[in-house]
Amino acid sequence: KAGVTQTPRYLIKTRGQQVTLSCSPISGHRSVSWYQQTPGQGLQFLFEYFSETQRNKGNFPGRFSGRQFSNSRSEMNVSTLELGDSALYLCASIRGGSTDTQYFGPGTRLTVL
Amino acid sequence: KQEVTQIPAALSVPEGENLVLNCSFTDSAIYNLQWFRQDPGKGLTSLLLIQSSQREQTSGRLNASLDKSSGRSTLYIAASQPGDSATYLCAVRRETSGSRLTFGEGTQLTVNP
Numbered sequence: 001k002a003g004v005t006q007t008p009r010y011l012i013k014t015r016g017q018q019v020t021l022s023c024s025p026i027s028g029h030r031s032v033s034w035y036q037q038t039p040g041q042g043l044q045f046l047f048e049y050f051s052e053t054q055r056n057k058g059n060f061p062g063r064f065s066g067r068q069f070s071n072s073r074s075e076m077n078v079s080t081l082e083l084g085d086s087a088l089y090l091c092a093s094i095r096g097g098s099t100d101t102q103y104f105g106p107g108t109r110l111t112v113l
Numbered sequence: 114k115q116e117v118t119q120i121p122a123a124l125s126v127p128e129g130e131n132l133v134l135n136c137s138f139t140d141s142a143i144y145n146l147q148w149f150r151q152d153p154g155k156g157l158t159s160l161l162l163i164q165s166s167q168r169e170q171t172s173g174r175l176n177a178s179l180d181k182s183s184g185r186s187t188l189y190i191a192a193s194q195p196g197d198s199a200t201y202l203c204a205v206r207r208e209t210s211g212s213r214l215t216f217g218e219g220t221q222l223t224v225n226p
Contacts, residue, residue, distance in 0.1 A: 004156075031212050043202070043216040056211040090156055094212050098144045099164055102206075102214060104157035 025093030136203035
């Protein structure tokens with residue numbers, strides 16, 4: 001079965017711009033989580049969506065937002081980009097139960113110049 | 114607050130050696146612990162998931178153990194191969210945090226031919 005897909009794979013933006021990243025989970029999975037990975041901070045949780053509702057949120061500024069659609073696809077948006085937003089953004093797909101394996105996509109590499 | 118620590122940060126071994134990677138966590142109220150592999154610039158590949166009620170899981174040359182009461186997990190890799198070279202990450206899912214995973218910093222493994 002198809003894995004988790006993320007688009008685009010690479011993005012280059014300039015400071016002040018905004019960006020939208022997309023994640024399509026595994027078919028049948030209802031929960032999507034987003035993570036930011038940087039060399040200095042490692043993997044940090046951004047937010048989680050389950051059945052179109054944000055269920056959990058990490059400690060990131062309001063410039064980071066997300067949503068989930070009825071087909072479980074999720075988007076995250078970063079407004080007013082800063083240099084420090086340069087990172088690998090990963091999404092995880094979970095069927096929905098507490099004992100389920102989490103599967104990650106290949107990530108979107110965002111570079112802010 | 115859950116904290117996850119991985120030791121060692123880096124490990125270099127000759128091909129064929131058996132090795133152990135360590136992961137410790139501070140909050141024992143977890144649903145499960147998952148081990149991942151990450152190749153440079155890529156997403157995370159799930160290796161093993163251990164539920165909080167389990168002691169160990171095996172997949173091929175990999176064996177992961179969990180001691181929830183002491184807050185420790187180990188990943189044992191038998192007969193290491195150059196293709197095992199990657200960063201290995203452990204992540205715990207807390208009972209009170211939805212699907213959110215808390216990651217360790219990872220162990221960067223190099224297997225030399």
